[in-house]
Amino acid sequence: MGRIVLLSLGLVAVCLGGGAAFAHWQGNGDGAPSAAGPGSTARPLPPPHEPPAAGRDASASPRAGRDAPPRRDEPGPPVTVPSSGPGTFTTARSTGAKTGSGTPRRYRVQVEDGTGLSAAQAAEEIERILAHPRSWAAHGRGSFQLVAEDADFVIRIATPATADALCRAQGLDTRGELNCETTDGVVVNLKRWMLGSPTFTGTPAEYRHLIINHEVGHEIGIREHMGCGGPGRPAPVMMQQIKGLDGCTSNAWPYDASGRYIEGPLVS
Incomplete structure (x- = not known):
């Protein structure tokens, strides 16, 4: 980002590319690696099929038939999110197919033990997100690959208390609600991962x-946040949508179905 962002909660955002950490209302951060522990078996909802965007070969995605946005009316089971955990993590021990073109970025996925969330299944879902026809990889903004080690960045899903501790180590106050980003990668608050956002019209799976798209946007060099591009328009993925939509509609993807990049005015 290369500048300080003053948020409603007084959080400070500093660009990842500059080597410093930032926390904000949309989701991002990381802390030191923790010991691995046994995974669990909660299964994220797989999205149904959606035709690929114009100019996109669906076969280029490793899971092309499963990359569509989840149905907004799909029911979900009641979700209980633990407020804290042991602070140890299970790493997804798998290597995925490379997707996209451009600068390669290898990432690993870790899930805090005792959360009821499988590291392997979370990694599979994140892999689908990054290979989605409306995401970064499909439009030449980078090549991504899931790995078990030697990663360029880490995506870590943690309970609110553990996420706070990891982010606080970087001088960030996430208050049990937010995600954060540091020089190591991304810390995702389990509450946001499982429940979504009260300002987002859509399922937690869509959120x-x-x-992931917002935080990876920072990883590929998009330093600044955006505002709403106009009433009724889809909110940019680089907008901090949890703070409010300002007349825009909820949107989870960088590009629309025709391949147009969704953007808005830069905000400080």
Whole structure:
């Protein structure tokens, strides 16, 4: 980002590319690696099929038939999010197919133990998100690959208390609600991952696209946040949508179905 962002909660955002951490209302951060522990078996909802965007070969995606946005009316089971955990993490021990073109970025996925969320299944879902026809990889903004080690950045899903501790180590106050980003990668608050956002019209599964697309947007060099591009228009993925939509409609993808980049005015 290369500048200080003053948020409603007084959080400070500093660009990842500059080597410093930032926390904000949309989701991002990381702390030191923790010991691995046993995974669990909660299964995220797989999205149904959607035709690929214009000019996109669906076969280029490793899971092309499963990359569509989740149905907004799909029911979900009651979700209980633990407020804290042991602070140890399970790493998804798998290597995925490379997707996209451009600068390669290798990432690993870790999930805090005792959360009821499987690291392997979370990694599979994140892999689908990054390979989605409306995401970064499909439009030449980078090549992404899931790995178990030697990663360029880490995506870590943690309970609110653990996420706060990891972010606080970087001088960030996430107050049990927010995600944060540091020089190591991304810390996702389990509450946001499982429950979504009260300002987002869509399922938590769809909101997870927004979390990952927003944070990976910072990873690929988009330093600044955006505002609403006009009433009734889809909100940019680089907008901090949890703060409010300002007349825009909820949106979880960088590009629309025709391949047009969704953007708005830069905000400080």
